[in-house]
Amino acid sequence: MCTNITSPVLLQPSLPMYNLTRGLKMKTILHERCKFCLRLWVNGRMYIKCKVHPRHNQVQRQKKELRHKLFFC
Numbered sequence: 001m002c003t004n005i006t007s008p009v010l011l012q013p014s015l016p017m018y019n020l021t022r023g024l025k026m027k028t029i030l031h032e033r034c035k036f037c038l039r040l041w042v043n044g045r046m047y048i049k050c051k052v053h054p055r056h057n058q059v060q061r062q063k064k065e066l067r068h069k070l071f072f073c
């Protein structure tokens with residue numbers, strides 16, 4: 001028995017889907033990595049945006065609030 005498995009649909013290479021957009025990196029200390037990086041302050045957080053190199057986008061990490069706060073009256 002011989003089955004024909006060489007159909008053109010099965011032989012097409014499947015290319016991986018690359019995500020061209022990059023997210024924001026969470027960092028505690030932000031650095032401007034090139035001359036096109038811009039510093040922004042939005043809602044008390046510092047952002048660094050870069051239009052030329054999207055990999056430079058960064059966000060300042062927010063401090064964790066203490067879960068168990070002690071209140072003294």
Ligand SMILES: [Zn+2]
Nearest residue numbers: 034037050056
């Ligand atoms: Zn940059």
